Amino acid sequence: GENVEQHPSTLSVQEGDSAVIKCTYSDSASNYFPWYKQELGKRPQLIIDIRSNVGEKKDQRIAVTLNKTAKHFSLHITETQPEDSAVYFCAVLANQAGTALIFGKGTTLSVSS
Amino acid sequence: DAGVIQSPRHEVTEMGQEVTLRCKPISGHDYLFWYRQTMMRGLELLIYFNNNVPIDDSGMPEDRFSAKMPNASFSTLKIQPSEPRDSAVYFCASSSGRQPQHFGDGTRLSIL
Numbered sequence: 001g002e003n004v005e006q007h008p009s010t011l012s013v014q015e016g017d018s019a020v021i022k023c024t025y026s027d028s029a030s031n032y033f034p035w036y037k038q039e040l041g042k043r044p045q046l047i048i049d050i051r052s053n054v055g056e057k058k059d060q061r062i063a064v065t066l067n068k069t070a071k072h073f074s075l076h077i078t079e080t081q082p083e084d085s086a087v088y089f090c091a092v093l094a095n096q097a098g099t100a101l102i103f104g105k106g107t108t109l110s111v112s113s
Numbered sequence: 114d115a116g117v118i119q120s121p122r123h124e125v126t127e128m129g130q131e132v133t134l135r136c137k138p139i140s141g142h143d144y145l146f147w148y149r150q151t152m153m154r155g156l157e158l159l160i161y162f163n164n165n166v167p168i169d170d171s172g173m174p175e176d177r178f179s180a181k182m183p184n185a186s187f188s189t190l191k192i193q194p195s196e197p198r199d200s201a202v203y204f205c206a207s208s209s210g211r212q213p214q215h216f217g218d219g220t221r222l223s224i225l
Contacts, residue, residue, distance in 0.1 A: 034213060043204060043216040044156070089156060099144050099211050100169060103156040 002027045006090050006104030013080050015113045023090035023104050024072040033073045034101070035064060036089045044089060048075070080111045115139070117217035119205050125223045131193040134220045137186055138207030146206040146214060147180055147190050156204075162188065195224045 003026040013019050023033075034049035050057045050064045050073065057064050061080075066073040077084055087108050091101040118137040126132055138145045146161040160170040165182045173180070177196070182188040192199055200223050206214040 032211070036216075043218050045216070046213045049213060094158065094169075099208055099214070100146065100158055100161050101214060102158065105155045 002030065002092055002094055002102050004090060004092055004102050004104045006107060008107060009105065010108045010110070012110045012112065015080060015082060015111055017080055019075075019077045019080055019084070019109055019111075021075045021088055021090070021107045021109075022072060023074070023092075024070075025092045026071070027092070028068070028071060030071075030092045032093050033064065033066060034091050035062075035075045036091065036103075038087045038089065038106075040086070047088075077109075080109075082111050082113050085109055085111045117205055117207050117215055119203075119217035119220050121220060122218060123221045123223075125225065126195060127225050128196055129194045130224075131191065132195045132199075132222060132224075134190040134203050134205075134222070136188045136190070136205030136217060138188070138205070139209075139215055140186070142207035142209045142215075143185075144208045144210075144214075145182060145188050146208075147188070148204040148206065148216075150202045150204060150219070151200075159190070197224045200224050 006023045031052035036044035037047045038044040048059050048062050048064050050066050061078050063076045087106045089106045090104040094100040094102045120135045143164050147159040149157050159172045160180045162182045180190045202219045202221050204216050204219045206216045208214040
């Protein structure tokens with residue numbers, strides 16, 4: 001089945017710096033790649049997603065890039081702010097037939113001011 | 114939009130007791146997912162339904178776990194008998210077709 005690896009597990013940056021989180025997957029047929037943000041004690045919330053027909057998608061300070069050949073995708077956060085501190089999860093579809101997601105183990109991002 | 118509603122938000126019970134977690138998906142969503150989150154194993158998919166029918170329950174850890182979806186607006190996840198290692202946050206999520214999943218606020222379960 002599909003497998004997702006996420007790195008790094010923790011990331012500490014200064015306010016205003018950029019943060020990059022990377023995920024690799026195993027099934028070359030995967031075609032949907034969402035990113036979720038989970039604040040402490042709260043539910044995961046979708047922040048951005050990308051489908052395999054594009055290589056990059058941006059939404060204000062966040063962007064996701066996809067390299068299908070290498071089977072990896074990355075989350076980029078620019079001009080980080082303390083409120084960006086959270087756990088970020090990448091995910092891919094478990095199989096082509098359905099909509100179930102397999103999640104990476106998460107990256108704890110800490111932004112210090 | 115009320116979002117995905119889960120109950121209870123917190124549950125503390127003794128080992129061996131039956132635990133029932135409840136979920137109301139977003140109206141109109143035809144997929145419902147149950148996840149378990151722990152520090153060690155992260156977010157794990159337990160089971161998911163499409164149009165009230167279980168599609169994949171391969172993530173259900175043991176026969177002590179069961180899930181039902183009697184109608185489009187309600188699902189339960191039951192653990193009987195419960196064990197301390199079942200302590201986790203259980204999330205329910207729903208989606209419409211291949212649209213993004215929306216998560217509920219979760220149930221924090223502690224088995225003593």
